[in-house]
Amino acid sequence: MVELADYSGMVLVAVKAAPSTVEGWVNLAYLVAAVLFILTFKLLAHPRTAVRGNLLGAIGMTLAVGATFFDPKISQTTGTYSTIAIAMAIGAVAGVVLATKIPMTGMPQMVGLLNGFGGGASLLVAGAELHAGHSDATPPLLAWDQPIVATALSGLIGAVTFWGSMVAFAKLQEIKQFQKPLVFPMQQALNALLGVICILLCWWLIADPEAWYAYWLLIIVASVLGWLITAPIGGADMPVVICLLNSYSGLAAAATGFVINNSVLIIAGSLVGASGIILTKIMCKAMNRSMVNVLFGIGAGDAGSTKADDVYAGKIKSAGPDELAMVLESGHMNVLLAEADVPYDKLKEMDAINPSFPQTDVAIVIGANDVVNPLARTDPKSPIAGMPILDVDKARTVIVVKRSLSPGFARIPNPLFAADNTLMYFADGKQAILDLIGALKSA
Amino acid sequence: MDLMTGLTIFVLSVFVGFEVITKVPPILHTPLTSGSNAISGITLIGSIIAVGAAFSPASGPLGFLAIVLATINVVGGFLVTHRMLSMFRRKD
Numbered sequence: 001m002v003e004l005a006d007y008s009g010m011v012l013v014a015v016k017a018a019p020s021t022v023e024g025w026v027n028l029a030y031l032v033a034a035v036l037f038i039l040t041f042k043l044l045a046h047p048r049t050a051v052r053g054n055l056l057g058a059i060g061m062t063l064a065v066g067a068t069f070f071d072p073k074i075s076q077t078t079g080t081y082s083t084i085a086i087a088m089a090i091g092a093v094a095g096v097v098l099a100t101k102i103p104m105t106g107m108p109q110m111v112g113l114l115n116g117f118g119g120g121a122s123l124l125v126a127g128a129e130l131h132a133g134h135s136d137a138t139p140p141l142l143a144w145d146q147p148i149v150a151t152a153l154s155g156l157i158g159a160v161t162f163w164g165s166m167v168a169f170a171k172l173q174e175i176k177q178f179q180k181p182l183v184f185p186m187q188q189a190l191n192a193l194l195g196v197i198c199i200l201l202c203w204w205l206i207a208d209p210e211a212w213y214a215y216w217l218l219i220i221v222a223s224v225l226g227w228l229i230t231a232p233i234g235g236a237d238m239p240v241v242i243c244l245l246n247s248y249s250g251l252a253a254a255a256t257g258f259v260i261n262n263s264v265l266i267i268a269g270s271l272v273g274a275s276g277i278i279l280t281k282i283m284c285k286a287m288n289r290s291m292v293n294v295l296f297g298i299g300a301g302d303a304g305s306t307k308a309d310d311v312y313a314g315k316i317k318s319a320g321p322d323e324l325a326m327v328l329e330s331g332h333m334n335v336l337l338a339e340a341d342v343p344y345d346k347l348k349e350m351d352a353i354n355p356s357f358p359q360t361d362v363a364i365v366i367g368a369n370d371v372v373n374p375l376a377r378t379d380p381k382s383p384i385a386g387m388p389i390l391d392v393d394k395a396r397t398v399i400v401v402k403r404s405l406s407p408g409f410a411r412i413p414n415p416l417f418a419a420d421n422t423l424m425y426f427a428d429g430k431q432a433i434l435d436l437i438g439a440l441k442s443a
Numbered sequence: 444m445d446l447m448t449g450l451t452i453f454v455l456s457v458f459v460g461f462e463v464i465t466k467v468p469p470i471l472h473t474p475l476t477s478g479s480n481a482i483s484g485i486t487l488i489g490s491i492i493a494v495g496a497a498f499s500p501a502s503g504p505l506g507f508l509a510i511v512l513a514t515i516n517v518v519g520g521f522l523v524t525h526r527m528l529s530m531f532r533r534k535d
Contacts, residue, residue: 034456037482041463044478044524050471051528054478058521061485065517068488074495084494087507091514098515099522104530110523111477114484118516122486124509128493128502146446243476246483253486254453260489261444267456268485274460275479279467286469349469 022070029067030264036060037268041275064264073260109172112165112242115249119161122252123219126154129259130215141209148209150258152202152218157252159219163226164245171235172409179411181383182231188298194225233294234383235409236370240283240294247276288386354391363395365416366429369408372400372416384410398422401432474527481520487513 019025036056043053074080095114102110130151133141141148170178201218205211233241250272257265284291292298357363365372368390375382376389392398393416400417404426407413417424425432467475490513493506 038459038463040478040482041460041475044475045464045467045471047468047471047531050474050531051525054474054481054521054524054528057478057482061482061487061517061521064485064488065491068491071492071495073492075497080495080497083503083507084491084510087490087494087510088514091511092518094511095515095518095520096522099519099526104526107477107523107527108473110519111473111480114477114516114519114523115480117512118480118483118486121484121490121509121513121516124505124512125486125489125493128497128505128509131499131501131505132493132497134499146449239473239476243472246476246480249480249483253483253489254456256486256489258449258453260492261449262488262492263444263449263452265485265489266449266452268482270453270456271460271463272479272483274457275464276460276476278461278464279472279475279479282464282467283472286472 023072026067026070026072027263029063030262030267033060033064033067033264034267036063037271041271064268106173108239108242109169112168112172112238112245115242115246116162116165116169119158119165119245119249119252121158122249122256123155123158123162125256126151126158126259127215127219130209130212133209134212143207143209145209147259147261148206150255151215152205154252154255154259155215155218156198156202156222157248157255159222160226160229161245161248161252163223164230164248165242167227167230168238168242168245171230172238174235178231179235181234181411182228187228187232188296191225191228191296194221194228197221198225229296232298234411236384236387237287237289237294238409240280240287240289243276243283244280244294247273247280250274250276286388288388350388350390357391357394360395362397362399363392365392365398365400365402366433367402369402369414370410370412371408373408373410373412373414374416374419375412375414383412392416393419393421396421399425401425401427401429403428470531474524477520477524477527481517481524484513484516484520487517489513 019028037060040053040057040060043049043056045053068074069081069084098110098113129147130141133139133147141151167178198218198221201214201221205214205218208214230241230245250269252269254266254269254273257263257267257269280294281291283289284294290298370376370384370387370389372390372392373382373384374389374391374393376384376387377391379385398416398419398421400422402417402424405413405417405424416422427435464475487510490506490509493502494510497503497506
């Protein structure tokens with residue numbers, strides 16, 4: 001492991017300069033945690049080291065949290081520690097339950113939900129510190145000073161992150177009211193106006209830290225803004241949006257670090273913020289999306305212009321099992337495939353498999369929708385226009401296993417299902433394949 | 444820690460963040476988002492300090508809720524990432 005060796009020298013140097021105060025030891029632990037977080041990012045970006053990377057991240061977090069208990073700022077009363085322990089126990093149980101109970105298919109929205117919680121926590125910490133500054137026990141907050149500026153930013157970014165993430169979660173969870181992208185006239189103008197109001201409220205709070213209500217007003221307006229910039233974006237783009245919101249939650253954490261003067265919050269927060277922007281860019285490129293549109297919540301146009309009935313009317317051929325070939329959904333969703341126990345080395349990337357479809361006798365599509373929609377190639381006005389897709393429609397026969405004709409995340413009909421060379425097999429994916437194998441064996 | 448020290452740490456960390464990931468295979472996009480999401484739960488430390496140093500009646504409950512949310516973010520985040528990644532392990 002070359003990466004570890006690179007940094008171990010640095011850690012050794014730090015240990016030799018052993019601190020003489022408790023605060024020094026806490027800060028040293030924070031430094032080690034920061035190094036572990038950097039390694040986490042490096043290792044998570046490669047398939048062979050990703051599991052180890054995630055483990056190092058968890059170790060770093062445990063170390064940082066453990067060290068915080070010794071922070072001199074924490075009052076040494078038993079009540080304080082038990083309050084913290086109770087809150088953490090509640091959070092840990094909820095976290096474990098959420099993370100282990102949801103099915104693999106629910107992973108993308110789960111990440112969105114968790115991310116929202118992080119943003120929410122940041123805005124609450126900034127709020128708590130603001131109110132603490134109003135008591136007699138702490139020095140008052142000064143206008144235009146670092147803590148109050150950071151408080152305003154933490155609240156603004158935290159609220160946008162929280163509500164943006166909740167909307168993203170609702171869309172991917174397929175909650176009815178959120179499925180259709182919310183598009184209305186003057187939308188960009190309204191967002192800009194709300195943005196200006198947010199800046200003015202920040203200004204007010206920073207100029208007059210006594211005006212704590214300005215903070216909560218800011219939270220309300222920023223919440224509406226977070227909601228409105230996520231609502232017009234279609235479900236197919238949600239993984240990119242979640243990645244971007246993740247970057248925001250990092251920035252919110254970094255701002256919180258400036259509120260409470262804490263180095264590990266600043267380091268970890270800005271690492272997440274910066275790498276999140278890069279990852280968003282990489283994902284936009286992989287999915288052929290415009291980063292500017294995702295940044296400013298510009299919707300993909302009217303997805304409802306093509307009616308499902310026009311596309312499907314009288315053209316759907318339902319079929320039973322016949323032959324077997326595997327088509328695998330690629331891109332951000334292929335993590336889900338593993339649930340079907342598909343070995344990693346049997347997975348083919350889109351670019352590798354696409355040229356062979358014209359020579360393929362039968363392509364079997366299981367569950368996929370938007371990523372096999374030929375409109376991405378043929379209709380420049382489609383919300384998914386230009387998105388890389390699997391060219392399964394070029395195979396001689398296409399068998400689509402789906403439970404119904406319900407639309408995918410992009411909420412648009414798919415002409416593939418009505419194509420002459422397509423047979424629809426309406427069934428649950430797993431059951432369909434089991435039946436199909438059974439039929440083949442008895443044939 | 445004065446403002447200049449904080450800003451120095453911030454700017455340098457942003458550059459590290461820009462450099463630390465270059466090429467990511469599509470298969471790792473979701474796990475990487477999820478893992479860095481868990482790290483953004485670092486705000487848990489801020490929440491603990493907010494509760495621990497609570498001087499006003501209002502900062503206690505706000506901090507308490509912050510700890511709960513941030514802990515869900517951290518614990519859930521690392522577990523979900525681990526679950527995704529263990530799916531890719533070769534069965535041998």
